[in-house]
Amino acid sequence: MFSQRPNLVVRGLAVATALLCCSVPQASAQNSLQVGFSAAKPGAPVLLQRSDADIFAATLAGRYAQGVDNPKLAAQAWAGAFFRRTSDLELYDRATAANLEVGNLGMVVRMAKLVPPSARPPKAVLALAIEAMGQGRYQDVVRTLEGQKFSPSLTQFANHLRAYALLGQGQGSKAYDLASQVTGISDLEAAGLMSRALILVRAKRQQEAIALFEKARSLEQDSQAGIRFYSELLLSVGKRDKAEALLVPLAERGTVKASAFTEILARVRAGDKGNVAINVQDHVAIGLLTLVEAMQDNRPPTETSDLLFLLAFLHPTSDEVSAALGQHLARHGYDELAEPYLARVSSDSPYFVATRTELAWLVYSNDPNQALLEARGLVAKYPSSFAAMTLLADMLSANRLDSEAEAAYHNLIERSEAASWSPAETWPLYFGRGGARERLGRWPEALADLRIAKAAAPNQPNVLNYLGYAMADRGENLDEALGMLRNAMRLRPRSGAILDSYGWALFKSGRYEEAATILERAAGIAPNLAEVADHLGDVYWRTGRQEEARLEWRRALTLTPTEEQTKALEIKLSDGLPPDPSRAADAAILAQNRSN
Structure with missing residues (x-):
């Protein structure tokens, strides 16, 4: 049967790789392997240089891993091949691309240091600069990026990275001027507004920063990290009413994304004075994250992944970066890569409910019952969280517990109507309730709900x-x-x-x-x-x-x-x-x- 063929291929490749990679005694002064057959002369040994055999085995493993869509294995295999022959720039290119795909930036940096600077692809250059930034080697950041040629969006990222390095050297004016350089592409220039605002905050130019944040919001930029920082800035300069006006429409909505704003809104109402005096690493990570999030709608998903991987390499303990990267990867089907980033978000983070929601759906694909238990646990921990309750309703529906799901959606709809939410915000609830009612045999009610959802979301x-x-x-x-x-x-x-x-x-x-x-x-x-x-x-x-x-x-x-x-x-x-x-x-x- 056709379904058996991949297993045979796997076994054949595994055997070939095992034979080629195994340790064997030296066969001659040339350190070769002996194979006991030859097409030219039966019985005569065929001599292969063992280094060639090792490279062949590693590249075979890399090609196989790519063929079966195992990017982590491919990254390991291509890197192994390159380290056996660091002069081979084709192997370097393959190994770099494979390790960038899975976010193994430490390996990308390690390999980049073994090849001439002219052989390094743009994202490997950015990885070297990010490593220097994380270690506080600001002059090395500038030196690494100076004179490099990038695509327009990577040029924007590199300019802002250089700007933060200049800021680290106390050159606030130069940093702002560099981040403000005209690219000729209006979308990219607009994408840099929040990042430039953070540079101004670091340079103690708060009022100018507020003006830039306001401009970014007028363009509907909605970076969660950027908006949260902006609210802290407003509090720090005594503009509590303005901070509350910013957060209320974002926090008091039932979406998963909105859950990130509920905690800071509660702090605003409790009289918190705000804090923008965060450490340099957090400041740079948030600033560059606002840039990446503003650019992502106009860039391929893989480029957004690469830039977010760079930020995770810069600041591996940042909840903002881990949440953004994990959610982006999960949204585009990279479940295995997404899981560790989602799981590392701390329980006291405002992004915890959102990332646990995403994790629950990853669990669902393998164990629907366990995913439902996790949804119930999240509601138990956050009983007032609309996002957690929505997750539970969705999980009940996905597990075909339709009576309980219908009741859960009904409760959520009543709450949303009492808060005068718009149809654009409530249609997922009507869609969920309509599905549950249809499966319960309540077709006229289901049809009404589904038509409400379609009217609000016609495409x-x-x-x-x-x-x-x-x-x-x-x-x-x-x-x-x-x-x-x-x-x-x-x-x-x-x-x-x-x-x-x-x-x-x-x-x-x-x-x-x-x-x-x-x-x-x-x-x-x-x-x-x-x-x-x-x-x-x-x-x-x-x-x-x-x-x-x-x-x-x-x-x-x-x-x-x-x-x-x-x-x-x-x-x-x-x-x-x-x-x-x-x-x-x-x-x-x-x-x-x-x-x-």
């Missing part, structure tokens, strides 16, 4: 998919359902679940040939979803491909279907599908059966 693919599928499965408003699902496919074309929904809506519309094409694509993208295989079997049956239908139904039974799906599949395997009265041939069969 949210999950909402379009759920509502479109629910209507199509009931045979209701099929044209509307097909339209929503086509829009969902446009927004998320590689989603097997959405393709399945669209294919099923075509099936329910009697468009069987079109449905077969779409469901075959869905099965190719999501081969492990029982529902997709079940639906594909149904469409094959309706198009006269009965044997293929039974193959798909049998395959669906191997893909952990629900108890209800299992029973339906067993009936279909025994009896097939009942005739379709909308098709002439099937209608004739039904008429014949009735006459008999």
Whole structure:
């Protein structure tokens, strides 16, 4: 079977690597390995230099790790190959790229010091500068970055890093001027506003800093670290009312992101005087973090990851950086890399609820029950946290505890309505309650909730998919359902679940040939979803491909279907599908059966 082939490949590569990497006695004065066969002369040994064999083994392991999507193993393997031959710049490039991908900046720095400066890629140069910054070697930061050529966004990052190094040398005016250099790209210049404001604070120019923070907020920049620092600045200069006005609309909302502002709002109301006299390392990390967060919407996710990894290397104990990096990695599917950064956020951090929420979803993919327990524990610890209660409602729904989930969402909706939240803020709650009500068989109420969610988020693919599928499965408003699902496919074309929904809506519309094409694509993208295989079997049956239908139904039974799906599949395997009265041939069969 095809599913067995990767195992054979893995075993073959593992054996080859083990043979090549193992320690063997010296075979000759050339320190070689003897292999007891030769194509040119049977029986004569083939001599391989052991250093070449070691490099081959390491590069083979690196290629294999990349092939099976194991970036950590690839990073280790390529670095191992490079250290066996540090003169090989191709190996250096591969090893650097692989270690940048997983955030192993210590290794990137170690390797960069072994090659000529001209061979170092831009992000390795930044890593060397970040190391110098973390060690307080400000002159080395400036020296490392001076004259280097970077892309526009990396130039902006490098300029601000140099500016903080100048600030560390007591050159506040030069630092601000460097961070204010015109790039010619308006988005990048705007992205630097909060970072420049932090430089001004360090240079004791508070009022100018407040003006820059105000400008950044007018451009809707919403760096959590930057806004929190700004609120501290307002408190420190006696502008308590302004600090509260800044924080209230951010803190008193139910999103996970809002949970970061609740603690400082409580301090504002308790009379706290604010503190901007933080240590240099914290100051630089927060300043550069505001820059990265402001740039991220216009940059590829991998570049944002690389810059956040640099900040984590600069300040490994920063809760702000760890939370931002962990959430970014999790949001883009790098769960294994995200977990340690999320887990290191301290329990007294304002980012704790947000990062524990993200961690709970990582746990859910392997152990839904444990994830639910963690959600309950978070609510027990933070009973007034709207974000924690929302996580619990979502976890109850994901674990199909629909009665409890419906009640939890209902309570959250009542609280949000009492606080006059906007539809843009409440639609996830209506979406969650609508899903729970639909699964409980309360379709009219569910439909009302789902339509509220769709009206508030008309281009949210999950909402379009759920509502479109629910209507199509009931045979209701099929044209509307097909339209929503086509829009969902446009927004998320590689989603097997959405393709399945669209294919099923075509099936329910009697468009069987079109449905077969779409469901075959869905099965190719999501081969492990029982529902997709079940639906594909149904469409094959309706198009006269009965044997293929039974193959798909049998395959669906191997893909952990629900108890209800299992029973339906067993009936279909025994009896097939009942005739379709909308098709002439099937209608004739039904008429014949009735006459008999």
